[in-house]
Amino acid sequence: MNLRRRLAVKPFVVVSVIVGFGLVGPSAALATRSTAATTVKITLFEYKIKLKGKGDEVPTGRVKFKIRNIGIEEHEVVIVRGDDPKALSAKDGVVDEAAIPDGDLVGESGEIKAKGSKSKSFTLDPGSYVLFCNVLHDHGHGDMGDMDGMEHGATSGGHFGEGMYTVITVG
Numbered sequence: 001m002n003l004r005r006r007l008a009v010k011p012f013v014v015v016s017v018i019v020g021f022g023l024v025g026p027s028a029a030l031a032t033r034s035t036a037a038t039t040v041k042i043t044l045f046e047y048k049i050k051l052k053g054k055g056d057e058v059p060t061g062r063v064k065f066k067i068r069n070i071g072i073e074e075h076e077v078v079i080v081r082g083d084d085p086k087a088l089s090a091k092d093g094v095v096d097e098a099a100i101p102d103g104d105l106v107g108e109s110g111e112i113k114a115k116g117s118k119s120k121s122f123t124l125d126p127g128s129y130v131l132f133c134n135v136l137h138d139h140g141h142g143d144m145g146d147m148d149g150m151e152h153g154a155t156s157g158g159h160f161g162e163g164m165y166t167v168i169t170v171g
């Protein structure tokens with residue numbers, strides 16, 4: 001499993017190195033391209049993902065998500081290609097992230113504690129993206145730490161099922 005993953009990732013690294021060298025060249029076309037990231041401010045609370053300003057329309061390229069959790073529960077933002085949250089494979093209000101095709105999963109913020117904040121940047125191609133929170137409802141299980149994959153196998157629902165998602169358009 002591990003080996004397969006490493007092999008799968010390697011060609012990507014090689015390609016990005018080559019592209020990186022290409023950017024060093026004094027190309028006028030590339031020089032005019034803005035390298036500044038667009039900042040999109042996101043507020044999380046029970047159970048909504050709110051974008052500030054015109055955050056749902058984002059120019060293509062580097063996007064910096066500044067995420068604040070103003071709620072009382074832990075939240076996160078998962079970014080997936082697509083324009084319909086309901087098209088995601090979900091069970092009991094929890095999206096099956098393992099069922100998302102590799103190329104569609106852009107990334108995630110990771111859990112953000114109540115009153116906490118996090119910034120994360122992604123390079124986004126034109127298209128639509130679903131942003132959602134896949135945190136489970138807290139049933140007083142105490143501190144479970146950062147257990148990876150704890151979303152899976154849940155039967156008691158999660159924030160996605162409460163409608164904690166939104167759609168952004170890039171391009």
Ligand SMILES: [Cu+2]
Binds near residue numbers: 074075159164
């Ligand atoms: Cu949440």
